[in-house]
Amino acid sequence: MSGAAMQIASPRLPRWAPGLVGVMALAVAGLPAILSGWGVVAWLLAALLVFAVAMPLWSRLVEGRRAAVDRLVTTLVWASFVFAVSPLIWVLWVVVSQGLPAINVDFLTTSMLNVIGDEQGGIYHALLGTLLVTLAATIISVPIGILTAIYLVEYGARSRAARTITFLVDVMTGIPSIVAGLFALSLFVLIFGPAYRSGFGGAVALSLLMIPTVVRSSEEMFRLVPSDLREASYALGVPKWRTILRVVLPTSIGGVVTGVVLAISRVIGETAPLLVVAGATDGVNTNLFDGRMTTLPVFIFSQYSSSTPIGYERAWGGALVLIVLVMVLNLIARIIGRIFAPAKGH
Amino acid sequence: MTATASPERTESTGKPRPSQRGDRAFAAIVRVAAFMILAALVAVFVFLAIEGWSGFTDVPETYAPFTSFLTYIEPLVVSTILASAIAVIVAVPFSIGIALFISHYAPRRLSAVLAYLVDLLAAVPSVVFGLWGGRYLAAYLQPMQVWLHDHFGFLPFFGPGPPTPNGRSLFTAGIVLAIMILPIITAITREVFVQTPRLHEEAALALGATRWEMVRYAVLPYARSGMVSAIMLGLGRALGETMAVAMVLATTPETTLNVIGVASPPTIAANIALNYKEATPQRQSLLIATGLVLFVATFLVNYVARWVAGRNARKMAR
Numbered sequence: 001m002s003g004a005a006m007q008i009a010s011p012r013l014p015r016w017a018p019g020l021v022g023v024m025a026l027a028v029a030g031l032p033a034i035l036s037g038w039g040v041v042a043w044l045l046a047a048l049l050v051f052a053v054a055m056p057l058w059s060r061l062v063e064g065r066r067a068a069v070d071r072l073v074t075t076l077v078w079a080s081f082v083f084a085v086s087p088l089i090w091v092l093w094v095v096v097s098q099g100l101p102a103i104n105v106d107f108l109t110t111s112m113l114n115v116i117g118d119e120q121g122g123i124y125h126a127l128l129g130t131l132l133v134t135l136a137a138t139i140i141s142v143p144i145g146i147l148t149a150i151y152l153v154e155y156g157a158r159s160r161a162a163r164t165i166t167f168l169v170d171v172m173t174g175i176p177s178i179v180a181g182l183f184a185l186s187l188f189v190l191i192f193g194p195a196y197r198s199g200f201g202g203a204v205a206l207s208l209l210m211i212p213t214v215v216r217s218s219e220e221m222f223r224l225v226p227s228d229l230r231e232a233s234y235a236l237g238v239p240k241w242r243t244i245l246r247v248v249l250p251t252s253i254g255g256v257v258t259g260v261v262l263a264i265s266r267v268i269g270e271t272a273p274l275l276v277v278a279g280a281t282d283g284v285n286t287n288l289f290d291g292r293m294t295t296l297p298v299f300i301f302s303q304y305s306s307s308t309p310i311g312y313e314r315a316w317g318g319a320l321v322l323i324v325l326v327m328v329l330n331l332i333a334r335i336i337g338r339i340f341a342p343a344k345g346h
Numbered sequence: 347m348t349a350t351a352s353p354e355r356t357e358s359t360g361k362p363r364p365s366q367r368g369d370r371a372f373a374a375i376v377r378v379a380a381f382m383i384l385a386a387l388v389a390v391f392v393f394l395a396i397e398g399w400s401g402f403t404d405v406p407e408t409y410a411p412f413t414s415f416l417t418y419i420e421p422l423v424v425s426t427i428l429a430s431a432i433a434v435i436v437a438v439p440f441s442i443g444i445a446l447f448i449s450h451y452a453p454r455r456l457s458a459v460l461a462y463l464v465d466l467l468a469a470v471p472s473v474v475f476g477l478w479g480g481r482y483l484a485a486y487l488q489p490m491q492v493w494l495h496d497h498f499g500f501l502p503f504f505g506p507g508p509p510t511p512n513g514r515s516l517f518t519a520g521i522v523l524a525i526m527i528l529p530i531i532t533a534i535t536r537e538v539f540v541q542t543p544r545l546h547e548e549a550a551l552a553l554g555a556t557r558w559e560m561v562r563y564a565v566l567p568y569a570r571s572g573m574v575s576a577i578m579l580g581l582g583r584a585l586g587e588t589m590a591v592a593m594v595l596a597t598t599p600e601t602t603l604n605v606i607g608v609a610s611p612p613t614i615a616a617n618i619a620l621n622y623k624e625a626t627p628q629r630q631s632l633l634i635a636t637g638l639v640l641f642v643a644t645f646l647v648n649y650v651a652r653w654v655a656g657r658n659a660r661k662m663a664r
Contacts, residue, residue, distance in 0.1 A: 173387065176587070323471070
């Protein structure tokens with residue numbers, strides 16, 4: 001894309017120049033690194049610094065000031081990317097390496113009921129809780145989300161109401177999760193009294209967070225459906241609602257499902273709202289509407305807060321299971337998206 | 347339309363003009379769903395206000411160790427602002443760098459993979475970031491904070507008290523927040539960068555601009571308001587993020603500007619999560635009241651951010 005192939009009058013550095021400087025920077029930084037025993041990270045940082053000085057300097061001598069600035073910015077942009085990816089890799093590495101030893105059959109199939117001190121204990125109750133709460137949240141938010149998206153695309157057109165709703169949905173994506181939890185709590189406490197806690201309250205809080213994502217993704221998918229398809233259907237005398245249900249929805253179903261699965265993967269890791277409204281308990285509770293219900297993120301938090309070695313171990317084990325769940329959901333979403341990719345052109 | 351003409355008529359139930367009735371019913375259902383979203387937003391405000399109202403003006407004992415709502419929330423507000431400021435200051439340059447990298451610098455074939463990597467960062471649950479921040483990052487950043495204290499201790503943010511012994515300071519919490527808001531800022535700025543008219547870019551290059559000059563004179567001016575809105579959305583996230591702060595920070599009720607001290611007050615959101623378990627009903631109302639303050643603040647930030655973004659989109663449409 002850049003001017004490598006272009007014929008430019010002023011002299012240019014050869015294409016292998018960055019590579020050469022890179023190797024030399026690593027070597028130059030390596031000397032003090034070995035002598036004073038720095039870690040790998042410090043060594044790479046020093047090398048980056050050397051590179052960020054040497055490369056523009058050489059470029060300045062040969063190519064002039066403007067090219068030197070360009071080289072410097074290119075270096076910074078690449079560096080910023082490496083910097084941003086490193087925490088991701090670090091987090092994943094720590095979760096896998098710390099979590100794996102904690103995981104065994106018992107960990108997955110027992111609850112924390114009557115577990116004292118350093119006994120094993122497990123996440124069965126939390127897994128079940130997460131499953132139930134997330135399922136309930138999905139059941140609440142998917143119909144509302146998809147119907148709203150249908151309204152925005154098929155009925156609202158460019159009306160003032162539709163624009164307001166689109167705007168508010170966007171604003172809603174920014175509601176802090178803990179506020180969603182407090183809302184659900186206020187709602188249920190007002191109805192059932194101040195001590196009320198339940199998994200269903202958590203589901204209501206999560207759907208408040210989930211609906212905007214579902215609306216946005218399905219809206220986008222419905223807009224991708226070519227209007228010729230709708231018009232063809234109308235021309236055959238099919239009423240609007242059947243056109244929507246039989247033509248628009250089936251055409252875009254892959255994208256809609258992808259959006260829903262991604263939304264689930266987003267809320268399945270939510271901690272704060274569930275901490276507030278669903279609470280925590282040691283045993284299995286399968287009744288969504290009555291009593292505290294532990295979910296996996298809350299389990300991780302409460303084990304972490306216990307500040308004991310076994311607590312940390314359980315927390316890491318739970319974190320690994322949670323990350324695997326989220327990643328599997330992401331993968332499923334991608335696969336569905338790939339299989340049902342909307343037919344562009346027809 | 348006559349009753350005999352439509353093939354659709356014979357398929358369906360056979361009642362008179364079912365299509366119209368169906369249409370009307372369906373339109374009503376769809377409208378109800380859409381307006382439920384409006385209702386939900388209003389409900390959030392109303393229910394928080396109902397339950398939290400007594401929290402604003404309760405007897406002094408409720409606010410222990412403080413005496414009124416204002417003195418109770420002040421340290422929390424200071425911490426919230428400090429932590430979010432750190433997060434935004436750290437995250438913004440990186441996000442813009444990454445967005446530029448993906449949209450203009452990375453090899454074409456790589457950029458989709460790279461964008462996916464950044465999205466993965468957004469998929470990591472906050473509780474996992476909190477766990478990592480408290481157990482690993484804090485210890486790792488501790489020497490750096492001592493260094494900051496030694497060299498910049500004269501600033502109110504890095505002194506005068508001793509620096510944190512274990513790294514579990516507001517500074518570390520802010521860094522974790524920065525990592526968490528990075529994906530959203532990146533995603534939105536990337537989107538506006540990509541929308542830069544191709545012609546502007548090609549024209550800049552044809553005039554002999556280097557790639558950076560092209561970015562600076564064609565891409566950045568075009569994307570300016572998009573970037574502002576992205577940064578504000580990131581700020582909104584940082585203000586409301588709970589777990590990372592609750593799990594990383596060592597807390598104290600005393601107001602302090604020192605972000606690398608031994609302990610700081612928690613942010614509003616983290617304070618709710620940390621104190622919820624032992625709350626009496628009065629205390630619960632108080633926490634809900636602080637939640638209402640947080641809701642209004644984040645709502646305003648998000649509102650302005652979306653408004654800027656919308657204005658920008660309208661400007662481009664012209």
